Amino acid sequence: MKMKIKAAAAASVAGVLALTACSASGSGSSENTISVVGYSVLEAANKPVFADFQDTDAGKDVTFKTSYGASGDQSRAVDGGLKADVVHFSLETDVTRLVDSGIVDKTWKDTPTKGIATSSVVVFVVRKGNPDNIQTWDDIVKPGVEIITPNPGSSGSARWNIMAAWAHIVGNGGSEDEGKAYLTKLLDNTIALPSSGRDATTSFTEGNGDVLLSYENEAILAKQSGADVDYVVPPDTLLIENPAAVTKDASASAKDFLDYLTTEPAQEDYAQSGFRPVIDGVKVGEVEGANDPSDPFPTPDKLFTINDDFGGWAEVAPKFFNDGSDGNPLGIVPQLQEDTGKQGEE
Structure with missing residues (x-):
């Protein structure tokens, strides 16, 4: 080198970027606790999204349990019994694995963004x-x-x-x-x-x-x-298009959160973490760390x-x-x- x-x-x-991988396992989630299982890169980006969802009527009193790691490993973990209400993976195939095993409904892509969240x-x-x-x-x-x-x-x-x-x-x-x-x-x-x-x-x-x-x-x-x-x-x-879905036994709060991911406020939060919006009309503003903060996504x-x-x-x-x-x-x-x-x- x-x-x-x-x-x-x-x-x-390395300390800032280190993976905490808080466990999302357990016998089940309450209506107000959402277990999110995602790929590793989402960990920092999700924090403001969680906070802003909690400021909405749908997110009032909601808490989150999280697990982050390599996308394929996370998908296999959920397939093997790791509790998840919302999954947000790197690849479509990591969701379809859960469709095949009956954990996620086959209609998960029937959304305005075809199941893509980031x-x-x-x-x-x-x-x-x-x-x-x-x-x-x-x-x-x-x-x-x-x-x-x-x-x-x-x-x-x-x-x-x-x-x-x-x-x-x-x-x-x-x-x-x-x-x-x-x-x-x-x-x-x-x-x-x-x-x-x-x-x-x-x-x-x-x-x-x-x-x-x-x-x-x-x-x-x-x-x-x-x-x-x-x-x-x-x-x-x-x-790169990253999919998200709810599991079949997810609570109404989890479904509300999944819907929230593709709203303008959530996409604005993701944009500030460097993700390109998946919907039109998002006010990106300046993005710190981008090559050109005023035009971050050429x-x-x-x-x-x-x-x-x-x-x-x-x-x-x-x-x-x-x-x-x-x-x-x-x-x-x-x-x-x-x-x-x-x-x-x-």
Whole structure:
């Protein structure tokens, strides 16, 4: 790695970004206690959303119990018995797992935002001043560039990152073989595969690697928290859409809270934490930590989407990420991880 941040600053930022993962388990929730199970990056962003919901008539006297972690791990935990009233994950497939097991109703996407509560784009987080001049997807696979990205086996963020990299090749007219060759270069340059997006950010802010593949909102939060980093929105990238749903036995208060997530006040709160609004009419204002606080969410030159460009997660998940546990062949990414020896946290 070409540049280390100071140990004291790294420790401070790591403390701010550390995951508390308060337990949401229990035999059940009362009408006024909402158990929220989410992916790790949401932890800081949810705090003002909770507080503002509690100031509404629907949220009066409501309290929250929370659990945060890697999106796939959180989904599997709920499937295995972790109590949840509201789930807010990185990937649609982490909700559909719960639909398949009967925990979430199959109509969960029947909302004005099609079940999406937050959104972002894939960016490059770099050292302050961008000393390696990393601007494009081609730059990060140059020899000697050290990449950190979460593990796609557990992290939703990692899967968005991988698909953004794939889109750079195949979405721009390249063949699937060229896409695989690019992902191989990316994995060869990867020095760590932490279990979650938050763990990956902590590793990077502690001084590891030259570039972190991450959510734009996570990069903004890192800067808000004092990390000595910058970030680059590449000319072509992928729209990240994070779903939320209630479980079948959730209380009326939980359903009210789910509805609240896509209101203007909640989306304003999420925007201040670096998320792009999922509805129109949100008064974003200035966003501290953004490259341009007065224009925090610029439109990339080319913005790919999972649904429009790759057929949706129902097609993407088995093709790219199948882990072989169902008896079917490995997906493209686990196979490349096996071929490159980059299969887990390092």
